[in-house]
Amino acid sequence: MKKFLLNMLVVVGLLLCAGPGFGKTIKIGLLCPLTGSWASEGQDMEKIVKLLADELNSKGGLLGSKVEVVVEDDGGDPRTAALAAQRLAAQEIVGVIGTYGSSVTEATQNIFDEAKIIQIANGSTAIRLTEKGLKYFFRTSPRDDEQGRVAADYIMKKGYKRVAILHDNTTYAKGLADETKTLLKKRGANIVFFDALTPGERDYSAILTNLKAKNPDVVFFTGYYPEAGLLLRQKMEMGWNVQFIGGDATNNPDLVKIAGKDAAKGFLFLSPPVPQDLDTKEAKDFLTAYKKKYGDLPGSVWAVLSGDGFLALTTAIKATKSTDPDTLADYLHNKLKDMPGLTGKIAFDSKGDRVGALYRIYKVDAQGNFILQ
Structure with a gap:
């Protein structure tokens, strides 16, 4: 009996160590302004990325592992963001989504690039961010x-x-x-x-x-x-x-x-189109799930673009069956074509910029609604 119990403990131990979903995780970072002037953007970013991660985990996760979202608050400040990026880079993350402001993102780019960590920004439209030749930097937002x-x-x-x-x-x-x-x-x-x-x-x-x-x-x-x-x-x-x-x-x-x-x-x-004007099936399904969970729609499209970054990164991991940064960067640059994203089809060029035009003109009406012109 003792020998039987000992053998069973060994088997259980091996399963816990090696079995899919048993304690092993793939960590994806989220850098966002949870405090400061842009806190509403960051809070929506966190809700969106965590909802997408929950949906992914309910379907078995990635490569047999659970996806864990590791969140750091950049406060909408470049100095705070640099420290937050250093903390993320020390946590064995596969990639990072974010952040919102261009100057804040710029303070983190070299940190992630030197650590060979994929970064997909969502609200950073400054031209020079993708003119530096950084291999691991991408963005789902358009350029200025x-x-x-x-x-x-x-x-x-x-x-x-x-x-x-x-x-x-x-x-x-x-x-x-x-x-x-x-x-x-x-x-x-x-x-x-x-x-x-x-x-x-x-x-x-x-x-x-x-x-x-x-x-x-x-x-x-x-x-x-x-x-x-x-x-x-x-x-x-x-x-x-x-x-x-x-x-x-x-x-x-x-x-x-x-x-x-x-x-x-x-x-x-x-x-780019505000959330209520996103008309793809992927967007409508996601926004329905978001409203069911949180009671309202995201405040702006920038937070939704963080969801596109999460989808692009996880699609690359699934397609390559790898978390190697060079493999993922090559896939995102050269092989990701017309991925069905929340804001439309997603692909990146050689610089890491999103391919395609997104801009529209909106007008605020008497009730404070944003109306597409």
Whole structure:
């Protein structure tokens, strides 16, 4: 009996060590702003990636192993993000999803690249992020040169002659502002104002006064939604009715909360399709599951793009039956073709950029809804 029990213990021990799903995990990192000005984006990112991981694990996981999502808060700050990236790199993760802001992502790129860890950013559109030749960096978001082209096309089509461009000196906002300015000047537009505000301030009346004095027909703001909301509210308070257009970082429902519905009404912004306008079967099925679990839809498309990053990474692992970073990078660069993602088909070029155009124009209506134009 003792010998029998001993043999059984050995067998159970071997199963626990070697059997699929018995304690072994594949770790995927998630870098996102759970605190700070962009916390709503990060919180949605965490919900989306964890929901997709749960669905994957319910179907057997990856390579016979459970997927574990390891979350680090970057606080929307480059220095915090660099420390968070170092912590993730020390945890034997296969890849990392995130993060949202371009300047924040830029602070983490070299850390992950040197550690040979796949990184798939979701809200980082600055051109230079994929001009560095980093083998393991990808993004599911589009680039600012595409956004700048759409912005310039729209401004010229509407016949605006005197254009003001306001940014916040972050990697993303300054890059988009420069790109749009160059394109507009080539087409003969008169750039009457080009300057930066300081993000995080509570009073932008001085810079709004300077803007108004230049008498622009339109103001293109390339910064983020917290500042955009304040600008819209304070612009209304000073009785200035000029048209404001925002870049894609203004696409967040908190913009309306900050500005108020009256001030936000009529605001235009560029963005990939917002969640309610995603029309693929994959998107509809996922959003139904998301609403069932969390009671509402994600606030913006940027968080949904983190889900696309998770799907791309796990698809690569399944297809290659490997977690080797070079194998995964080669697959993502060269063999992932038209993967059915949440925001449409996913593929990457040699630089790690997403292939295809995504940008649309949206307008905020009287109820604070984002309406596709």
